[in-house]
Amino acid sequence: MFPIFKTKIAGLKKKFDLNNPQERKKYFQLKAGKEIKKLRDYFKKGNSFVVYLLGKKNSGKGTYSKMFTEVIDPERIEHFSIGDMIRGIDKELKDKKKRQELIEFLEKNYRGWRRIQELVTLLERRSTTAPLLPTELILALVKREIQKRKKKTLFIDGFPRDLDQINFTLFFRDLIGYRDDPDIFVLIDVPEKVIDERMKYRRVCPTCQTSRNFKLLPTSKIEYNSKKKEFYLLCDNPQCKGGRLVPKEGDEKGIKPIKERLKKDEKLIDQANSLYGIPKVYLRNSVPKSKAREYLDDYEITPEYYYEFDAKKKKVRVQEKPWIVLDDEGKKSYSLLPPPVVVSLIKQITKVLNL
Ligand SMILES: [Zn+2]
Numbered sequence: 001m002f003p004i005f006k007t008k009i010a011g012l013k014k015k016f017d018l019n020n021p022q023e024r025k026k027y028f029q030l031k032a033g034k035e036i037k038k039l040r041d042y043f044k045k046g047n048s049f050v051v052y053l054l055g056k057k058n059s060g061k062g063t064y065s066k067m068f069t070e071v072i073d074p075e076r077i078e079h080f081s082i083g084d085m086i087r088g089i090d091k092e093l094k095d096k097k098k099r100q101e102l103i104e105f106l107e108k109n110y111r112g113w114r115r116i117q118e119l120v121t122l123l124e125r126r127s128t129t130a131p132l133l134p135t136e137l138i139l140a141l142v143k144r145e146i147q148k149r150k151k152k153t154l155f156i157d158g159f160p161r162d163l164d165q166i167n168f169t170l171f172f173r174d175l176i177g178y179r180d181d182p183d184i185f186v187l188i189d190v191p192e193k194v195i196d197e198r199m200k201y202r203r204v205c206p207t208c209q210t211s212r213n214f215k216l217l218p219t220s221k222i223e224y225n226s227k228k229k230e231f232y233l234l235c236d237n238p239q240c241k242g243g244r245l246v247p248k249e250g251d252e253k254g255i256k257p258i259k260e261r262l263k264k265d266e267k268l269i270d271q272a273n274s275l276y277g278i279p280k281v282y283l284r285n286s287v288p289k290s291k292a293r294e295y296l297d298d299y300e301i302t303p304e305y306y307y308e309f310d311a312k313k314k315k316v317r318v319q320e321k322p323w324i325v326l327d328d329e330g331k332k333s334y335s336l337l338p339p340p341v342v343v344s345l346i347k348q349i350t351k352v353l354n355l
Contacts, residue, residue: 001329002189002282005344006295007031015299018339027339028071032346036072038355039346043076048153049181049353050173052160054272055188055283056265057258058195060338064188064283065155067342078149082138082158085145089123105144112136135165139172155186166271169278182279184352185272186345190285191327192262194335196254203245205235212245215304216323219245222316224309231307231316281348283341286333289324300340 009031016027028036053061062079069077092098099120106116112134114122119137138159146154160166173183201215212219212233221234223244233245255262273280287295304323307316327333 001327002187002284004284004287004291004295005282005340005347007300007340007343008295008297012297015297018299018337024339025071028343028346031340031343035346035350035355038350039072039353042353042355043073043153046151047181048076048151050153050183051155051186051349052169052183052272053155053157053186053188054160054269056190056192056195056262056269058198059188059190060285060341061157061188063338064186064342064345065157067338068155068345071342071346077153077155079155079157080145080149082142082156082161085141086123086133089141093120093124106137106140109143110137110140132162135162135168138165139168160268160272163268163271166268166275182353184279184281184349185275186281186283187269187273188283188285189269191325191333191335192255193325193327194285195262197325199251200254202248202251203233204248205237205240205243205245207243208235208237208240210235210237210240210245215306216302218305218318222307222318224307224316226309231309279352281345281352283345284336285341286325286327286335288327289332289334292334296334296336296340300337302335302337 012030014030016023018024018027051065053065055061062081065079069079089102092102103116103120106119110116110119114134114137119134122133122137142156142159160169169183173181197215198213201213202211203214204211210219214231214233219233219236221236221242223232223234224230225232235242235245250257292301302323303320305318305320307318309315310317323335324332325335
């Protein structure tokens, strides 16, 4: 398990509502203002770096890197997901002109053991059956995307994805023209129980795809069906006509169907962690309950929401209490909200870059 990062500032009484964007801004200034300034100056001077995000499925890779970007500099940093890239290519292949351009690019830039036509077929099939694409192909495609993005700092999500790909990261920045840029492994540790509950209680709006959590991240509108004695989340996205959020098919099983995948992800994180020559940042989602008071402020902990129906006023009351989960060692723990994890990300990256 990774070291616990202390975000508590002794003697500080101020509380923040971390779900509120304005308060979140103030929170970051207070807890990491010095480091935020250093990083912004670093980017203003034209510097950049590459981050490889390594964490289990649903560990919050996207959430953390997007929040880091929002806090530091949205113009100069980008979250780059291999999965999104492949989905984008799927669309390109359906367009005759773009398809031809892609084939020409691969003819120039791909070095590997497959014929180009074979690669195109693999890319097309991927959307339904998802076999692993050859690493040499991924590298060529990533190179193409990076050329489009000039010299931005990248948080790469989804590469390395397999044990043999770890070795490639060692040469990656040379391959893509990041020759002098530092690169960093960001390793994320999230208890499987947290991933499990995130899946089991996930609710999605069928209209706008807004994704929330019945227990951990409700919408602002909740409805009660007195016949079924059930509570429902209603979509509160202003761009959406609204409606009930529903579970995604298969989610009720939690992590059970993805156990193998999680095991593989864990192995990958271990491998990355044992690698010399590349700096590492450790992010930890949970803190044992017994250590929380020393390391965290109360408002940095993820609460659990539950609901009561006031029959007289015909209104749903939303209540909250601390959410206690068992970590992978079986210790009673609290799960952190994203902002304190991002504070530790900001501070560790500043240190790794010697700013
Ligand atoms: Zn909606």
